[in-house]
Amino acid sequence: MSTQKPLKVVVTTRLFTPEVGAAAFRLKALVDGLVEQGADVTVITTTPPTGSGLFKPGYKLSRWPVMRDSGGNVRGYVQYLSFDIPAFFRLLLTPADVVVSEPPPTTGVIVALSSILRRRPFVYYAADVWTEALSAMDVPSVVKKTMGFVEGFVMRRAAKVIAVSQPVAEQVAKFKVPAHRIHVVGNGVDTTVFGPDGENAAVPKPYFVYTGTMSEWQGAGIFIEALAKVLPTHPEAEVRFFGQGTDEAALKELSVAVAPGSVHFGGVVPPAEAASWIRGATGALVSIKPDQGYDFAKPTKIYAAAGCGTPVIFAGKGDGAAVVADNGLGVAANYTVDAVAQAMCALLAEPDKGRSARIDWVVANASLQASGKVAAAQVLGVAEVKTSQ
Structure with a gap:
């Protein structure tokens, strides 16, 4: 009697544990949820900065060097592309039933293009909408229009867009993404870390x-x-x-x-x-x-x-x-x-x-563990549709 093979999920993100940041925490919660639900997971990400600490999970981490700014961040279009371009070829060589893309939209584009070539679906994890964020910054209008075009292309191509909140989902819908392809999974924090139990900083002043x-x-x-x-x-x-x-x-x-x-x-x-x-x-x-x-x-x-x-x-x-x-x-x-x-x-x-x-x-x-499980279920739902076809 044959047993069904686990679904293969590839998560593509420039930030992942042990780096510190909301995106890294959110993606780890997603991957934990995927593993818990029986998926075979590979994370395509970057080599963390020196001093980030060790992180050796039970799933596969595919790391690659990346350009960082003076603060050690992968922030800025040159830095993004230093991750995105190698990631495109890494994705072409990595088997998957479904791929997950984290912002920025430049990463979404390489996930979308590689998915077209490999004939497989991808899910876009919309933690925010970058085009909206640019409206608060002093950047040329051509940059905003280009980002809007890129972000819209990625989200319309995605088999599903998972949003961290209803307001983000409403922003996603403005890009003419069909309502049935948008799913709110919630957001939050790791309550085992950001909880009442633990030390307080020893500072005498308020x-x-x-x-x-x-x-x-x-x-x-x-x-x-x-x-x-x-x-x-x-x-x-x-x-x-x-x-x-x-x-x-x-x-x-x-x-x-x-x-x-x-x-x-x-x-x-x-x-x-x-x-x-x-x-x-x-x-x-x-x-x-x-x-x-x-x-x-x-x-x-x-x-x-x-x-x-x-x-x-x-x-x-x-x-x-x-x-x-x-x-x-x-x-x-x-x-x-x-x-x-x-x-x-x-x-x-x-x-x-x-x-x-x-x-x-x-x-x-607002438990990140709970939202990670919900997000994982949505991703696996896309993979199951693909494998049944």
């Missing part, structure tokens, strides 16, 4: 923490400007940034100008260390510049903070503000210096008491 990417469309400088207004009444208060991004240099200059000595930049740290800083913070800071085409985003740093029990100060509006306000995860403040400073002063004067409720909400609604 501080607010910002973790993750620092990009122009997030506008995290508002927290530094707000801190300058907080310091006269709370002179020991600090803001601590962990992560990296295109806006980091500007944030450092701003901190020297308006709050010298009270803002600290710790660079990229492992998830467990980031969680310890979050647990010890008076509040966690999250921002999105309003009316820049990105108000639909729900940054995972919201869930990371709430999972640790720490209240969130969200500066902005839209879906991110709503998830904070509607679920008792902290304060949704208008994107103004005065409103953010007021929220910071309120937490410094009287620490928020909703810790347990926040933790419980994240476990029930």
